[in-house]
Amino acid sequence: MEFGWSGAEKKIARRAFERALDSELQALLAEFKAKAASIDDPRSVWDIRDWLSKRQRQIDELYDFRYSQLSFVFGRLVRDGKLAMSDLAGLSEDKLEFIQRVVDL
Amino acid sequence: MEFGWSGAEKKIARRAFERALDSELQALLAEFKAKAASIDDPRSVWDIRDWLSKRQRQIDELYDFRYSQLSFVFGRLVRDGKLAMSDLAGLSEDKLEFIQRVVDL
Numbered sequence: 001m002e003f004g005w006s007g008a009e010k011k012i013a014r015r016a017f018e019r020a021l022d023s024e025l026q027a028l029l030a031e032f033k034a035k036a037a038s039i040d041d042p043r044s045v046w047d048i049r050d051w052l053s054k055r056q057r058q059i060d061e062l063y064d065f066r067y068s069q070l071s072f073v074f075g076r077l078v079r080d081g082k083l084a085m086s087d088l089a090g091l092s093e094d095k096l097e098f099i100q101r102v103v104d105l
Numbered sequence: 106m107e108f109g110w111s112g113a114e115k116k117i118a119r120r121a122f123e124r125a126l127d128s129e130l131q132a133l134l135a136e137f138k139a140k141a142a143s144i145d146d147p148r149s150v151w152d153i154r155d156w157l158s159k160r161q162r163q164i165d166e167l168y169d170f171r172y173s174q175l176s177f178v179f180g181r182l183v184r185d186g187k188l189a190m191s192d193l194a195g196l197s198e199d200k201l202e203f204i205q206r207v208v209d210l
Contacts, residue, residue: 025147025148026147028150029150032141032150033141033144036137036138036141037138037141037142039138042127042130042131042133042134043130045133045134045137046157046161048157049154049157049158052150052151052153052154053154
C-alpha cells in the first residue's frame, strides 16, 4: 500500500515519529539506569548488554521512517500506546483509515 | 613453553586466577554503574553497550585458564597490577621465572 505524502504531511509524520522515538528512548534510558543500579553480580552486566542489543534491534526494526513503511509503523505505535491518533491529525483521510486498520489488527 | 602442573600448583593457579578475575569483574561492575548513572542522552546507552562488548572480548581473551596459556596469563596479570607475584607463591621455580620474564617484557 503506497501513499503519496505532501510536504505538510511529511512534517506531521516526522514530528510524530520523533516524538514517539524520543519517548521510547527516554523509557529505555530509565529502564537501563534502573537495571544498572540494581545489579550486584558483575556477570549481570552481560545480561544487560544482551538486553540492550535486543532492544536496539527491536527499536531499529520498529522505527523505520521510509514512507512506504510509515503507515504500518504509525499503526503499530498507536496500537502500542506510543502515539495517539491525534498526533497524526493532518494526515490524509485514506492514511488515517489505513493506520486505524493496523491499530485494530 | 609447556610446563607440567602438579595438583598443588593447579590449586594455587586456580585461586590466583579466580581472585584476579573477580577483582576485574568487580571493577568492571563499578565502572559500568558509574557510566550508567552519569548518562543523560538515551543514545549513550549504545556506547555503553559497545564498551561492554569490547570489555568482554578483552576479558575473555586475557582470562584463558588453559595450562598451556596460564604462565603468559599470569605474567600479563602481574604486569598489569592485577596479581602480585606473591599470589603465585608455591608454583615451581621455572614457572615463576617464566612469569617474571613476561612481567618484564
